Structure formats: structure tokens, C-alpha cells
Amino acid sequence: MEVDSDVDSRFLEGTRHFLDWFQLLPGATFHKDIAIEDLRSRNAGRGIVAQADIAADTVLFTIPRSSILCAATSPLKDKIPDIFDLDNDNGDESEDEAESSNQNSWTLLILILIYEHLQGPSSPWKPYLDVLPSTFNTPMFWTPTQLSFLQASAITSKIGQADADKMIASKILPVIRSHPEIFFPSSATPLSDDQLIQLAHRMGSTIMSYAFDLEQDMEIPEQLENDDEWEEDREGKTMLGMVPMADILNADAEFNTHINHTEDALTAVSLRPIKKGDEILNFYGPLSSAELLRRYGYVTEKHTRWDVVELSWGLISSVLQSKLRARSEVWEKVSTLVQQNEDFEEAFVLERQSPDPSSTGLLEDPAEFTSLPDELGEQFKLCLKACKKITESKNDIAVRALNDKDWRKKLYLETTLEAVMQREKEYGTTLEQDDQLLSSGLPDEREKMAVWVRRGEKQILREAQTWISTQLEELRNKPAEQPEDEGRATKRRKM
Numbered sequence: 001m002e003v004d005s006d007v008d009s010r011f012l013e014g015t016r017h018f019l020d021w022f023q024l025l026p027g028a029t030f031h032k033d034i035a036i037e038d039l040r041s042r043n044a045g046r047g048i049v050a051q052a053d054i055a056a057d058t059v060l061f062t063i064p065r066s067s068i069l070c071a072a073t074s075p076l077k078d079k080i081p082d083i084f085d086l087d088n089d090n091g092d093e094s095e096d097e098a099e100s101s102n103q104n105s106w107t108l109l110i111l112i113l114i115y116e117h118l119q120g121p122s123s124p125w126k127p128y129l130d131v132l133p134s135t136f137n138t139p140m141f142w143t144p145t146q147l148s149f150l151q152a153s154a155i156t157s158k159i160g161q162a163d164a165d166k167m168i169a170s171k172i173l174p175v176i177r178s179h180p181e182i183f184f185p186s187s188a189t190p191l192s193d194d195q196l197i198q199l200a201h202r203m204g205s206t207i208m209s210y211a212f213d214l215e216q217d218m219e220i221p222e223q224l225e226n227d228d229e230w231e232e233d234r235e236g237k238t239m240l241g242m243v244p245m246a247d248i249l250n251a252d253a254e255f256n257t258h259i260n261h262t263e264d265a266l267t268a269v270s271l272r273p274i275k276k277g278d279e280i281l282n283f284y285g286p287l288s289s290a291e292l293l294r295r296y297g298y299v300t301e302k303h304t305r306w307d308v309v310e311l312s313w314g315l316i317s318s319v320l321q322s323k324l325r326a327r328s329e330v331w332e333k334v335s336t337l338v339q340q341n342e343d344f345e346e347a348f349v350l351e352r353q354s355p356d357p358s359s360t361g362l363l364e365d366p367a368e369f370t371s372l373p374d375e376l377g378e379q380f381k382l383c384l385k386a387c388k389k390i391t392e393s394k395n396d397i398a399v400r401a402l403n404d405k406d407w408r409k410k411l412y413l414e415t416t417l418e419a420v421m422q423r424e425k426e427y428g429t430t431l432e433q434d435d436q437l438l439s440s441g442l443p444d445e446r447e448k449m450a451v452w453v454r455r456g457e458k459q460i461l462r463e464a465q466t467w468i469s470t471q472l473e474e475l476r477n478k479p480a481e482q483p484e485d486e487g488r489a490t491k492r493r494k495m
């Protein structure tokens with residue numbers, strides 16, 4: 001069995017080799033007042049920490065573009081040029097694209113990473129590859145029990161294991177199997193399909209949590225300079241790349257550093273003064289806890305401001321049906337009409353209004369729940385119109401609601417309030433129980449993150465309930481609208 005001190009010394013050695021390698025790259029810089037530190041005690045792997053006070057606008061490190069591992073620098077471009085003919089510009093693919101053999105920027109980078117990995121010590125990126133992770137905390141790698149801790153969170157339907165398997169089978173394995181002499185150096189033992197599939201998952205997850213979108217002013221390296229087609233092909237397309245050192249930075253919703261993209265290099269620049277001992281932090285974007293977990297395998301308190309919860313139309317529709325006491329035959333017709341609308345939405349996202357961080361990376365304004373989604377209101381209106389069309393009786397509750405603005409609003413608020421309350425019940429525990437679990441100090445990190453995610457979603461549901469109830473209260477207290485003539489008379493009296 002491996003003793004902890006062996007693991008620690010390999011971890012430290014990996015960091016040292018990587019830093020030595022990085023500092024020798026032509027054009028690379030690394031500020032004397034920063035250091036790569038071991039942050040595993042707080043489940044944050046490696047990170048960069050200030051060793052002295054640092055002024056704002058300081059260049060912390062520089063990564064020459066030639067050291068970025070991407071389509072422009074990979075030797076695979078000369079060995080298998082065909083695969084560089086990209087299908088689309090991102091990893092969100094349709095069913096057909098997942099099965100087509102053409103590459104996209106995502107699958108191409110998986111192939112590039114697998115190729116470099118299989119080259120072993122002869123890869124120029126070896127010291128960098130050695131500090132990339134081989135295990136992940138993203139839900140893609142969780143057991144069914146761990147996944148069950150996420151309860152009714154919509155994240156469970158977005159993990160994408162099956163799509164990833166399909167993509168690997170159609171785009172990764174065939175390329176490697178058709179070019180064994182390129183992927184497997186003579187000294188290496190070829191891998192089985194299962195081993196390759198595992199490796200492809202590992203690289204895909206690495207890209208998800210480490211790769212950068214490279215802006216299109218990327219300088220074309222010398223060997224590709226005369227290749228006109230290359231430049232045309234790349235126009236307007238995202239190029240994903242692995243950026244050594246920039247990806248050692250951890251991140252949070254409040255951060256102190258930005259990665260600038262210039263023609264020859266990427267630079268990490270401090271956005272404000274950084275104190276000695278502070279971690280140098282990047283920003284991965286305004287992501288909810290669930291999305292942060294799905295892509296990066298961690299959660300932070302500050303990201304909860306962007307938490308979201310999904311409310312399905314099915315739930316709203318069934319609450320409305322029972323409020324209107326509509327028979328199922330009638331409701332089926334109403335639902336069919338609603339679904340025929342070209343803007344029909346299956347689910348709506350409830351979220352707070354949450355201002356972005358300031359230009360210095362600080363969160364200055366609070367996040368607040370201030371409205372239901374406009375599209376939900378539109379679809380609700382459309383549903384009432386469908387009711388009117390289908391029901392004959394003029395005394396029907398829906399017809400009445402449609403003709404009276406306040407009635408309509410009241411019905412909308414009461415329906416969404418009930419739907420939000422029912423949505424909360426879809427989770428197996430209450431917000432208060434989750435709070436208790438979190439304060440009891442759950443030993444399993446994955447369970448703790450899952451509880452954090454589902455608790456955040458319940459919190460939004462509670463805020464939505466409060467907001468809707470306030471709106472209903474205001475509506476109830478609103479003075480009844482005066483008839484037209486009376487209004488005019490009042491005005492005249494004031495004159």
C-alpha cells in the first residue's frame with residue numbers, strides 16, 4: 001500500500017518539475033512573489049498563493065502561445081490532417097453530430113491530449129501533463145448512491161455519461177484504431193478499448209475543468225503559416241486549448257486576477273492589490289452551484305448567488321388544471337394547443353437578479369429574487385387563451401380570468417406559488433434538514449457538495465414563494481379599479 005508521504009513527495013516533485021519546465025519556456029515569466037502551493041487540505045489541489053503584497057495591474061505570469069496545447073501547436077496536425085477539418089464550433093452537439101465521425105473542437109482536443117499522454121517522456125508537455133488530474137469529483141464519476149444525494153436537482157439529467165460514451169465510440173476510438181502507429185510509440189503497449197474509453201473520459205473531464213477558449217487572434221505557428229485552408233477553416237470557430245499555469249489558478253465568484261489574451265501570449269494580471277498569503281483567484285463565470293459542480297467538481301459559498309432551480313411546465317400545468325377544475329379530456333386538448341406554439345418551453349428557470357462582479361473582481365451588489373421568468377408569464381397567458389378556445393361555457397373560470405387583468409394575475413400568482421411549493425416537496429428533505437446535515441459536518445465530500453447544491457435550489461424556491469406571496473398581498477390590497485367615468489370626475493374635481 002502507498003504511504004501518504006510517498007504521495008506527498010510525488011505531488012511536490014510534480015509541482016517542482018512543472019514549475020522548472022514552465023520557467024524554461026521561451027517567453028514565459030513567473031513573478032517572484034507568487035508560488036504554487038499544495039491546497040489539498042481544503043480540497044483545492046494545487047493553487048497559486050501570494051508570497052508578498054502585490055500591487056494592482058501586476059503581471060503575475062506569462063504563457064507564450066507556443067506552449068499552449070491546442071490544434072495550432074499539436075504535432076497531430078501534420079500526422080492526421082483530416083481530423084482537423086472541424087464539424088462545428090463547440091461541444092454541445094446534436095444527436096447526429098454525436099454519431100458523425102467528424103471532429104469538433106472538444107473531441108479534437110481529447111485526441112490531442114490522448115496522443116501527448118501516450119507519447120510518455122517524449123512529449124514536450126510531459127511535466128505539464130503530469131500535474132493534470134487523473135481522478136475527478138464531477139458527478140460523471142459518482143456512484144448511484146452519491147448521485148441520489150442530489151435528489152430532485154435538474155443537474156442529474158445533465159451529467160451526460162451516455163452522450164460522452166457515444167461520442168467516444170464514434171469520434172475517438174475509430175481515429176486511434178485507424179492510426180495505431182501514430183498513437184502508440186513502439187515502446188508502448190497498445191491499450192484495450194476499455195482502457196482507451198477510460199482515458200478518453202479522463203481527458204474529456206480534464207478539458208471540461210481546465211481548458212480555455214482561445215481567442216481567434218491566435219498566431220499561426222511557423223509550420224502552419226502557409227496553410228491558407230487552416231486559416232479559413234478556423235474563422236469564427238472556437239479553439240479550445242490547454243494553457244499551462246493559467247489552469248493552476250483556482251477560482252471563485254470574488255477573484256483578484258484576470259487572464260488577458262494577447263497576440264503572442266496569455267498573461268495573468270492582478271485586478272487589485274493582493275495581500276501576502278492570499279490565493280490568486282481566477283473567475284470561471286457566473287455559474288450556479290450545480291453547474292460549478294457539474295463542470296468543475298466543487299462548490300463555493302459565493303457562487304450560490306447564481307443558483308437556479310427548474311420549474312417544469314408539466315407541474316405548472318397540472319396545478320392550473322386542478323385550479324380550473326378542468327376535465328382531463330379538455331386539458332389534453334389545451335396542452336396540445338400550448339405545445340404547438342413554436343416558443344413552447346418544457347421548463348422554466350427560477351433565478352435571482354444577480355449583478356456581475358465589478359471590474360476588480362468584487363461582488364458589490366446583493367443578489368435578489370425579483371421576478372418570475374417573462375417566458376413563463378407568456379406561456380401561462382397562452383394556456384389561458386387555449387382554455388378559452390376549447391371551453392364553451394362563458395362562465396368558465398378561465399374565460400373570466402382572461403377577461404379580467406387582476407383575476408388573470410391572481411390566478412397566475414396562485415398557480416406558480418402552489419407549483420413552487422410542490423416543487424420543493426419533490427426533494428426528499430427540507431431546507432432545514434439540509435442545513436442541519438451541513439452543520440453536522442458530513443464526512444463524505446461528494447455528499448456534502450450534493451447537499452449544498454440541493455439546499456441552494458430549495459433556498460431559491462423559498463425566495464420565490466416569499467416574492468410571489470408579496471405580489472399576491474399587494475394585489476389583494478390594491479384598491480378596486482374605478483370605472484372610467486368616475487376617474488374622469490375625480491380628475492375634474494382636482495382641477
Ligand SMILES: C[S@@+](CC[C@H](N)C(=O)[O-])C[C@H]1O[C@@H](n2cnc3c(N)ncnc32)[C@H](O)[C@@H]1O
Nearest residue numbers: 043044045046209210247248249250251296298
Ligand atoms: C483549472 S483547475 C485549477 C487547478 C487545480 N486546483 C489543480 O490542482 O490542478 C480547476 C479545478 O481546481 C479545483 N478548484 C478550482 N477552484 C477551486 C476552489 N475555489 N475550491 C476548491 N477547488 C477548486 C476544482 O477541482 C477544479 O475542477
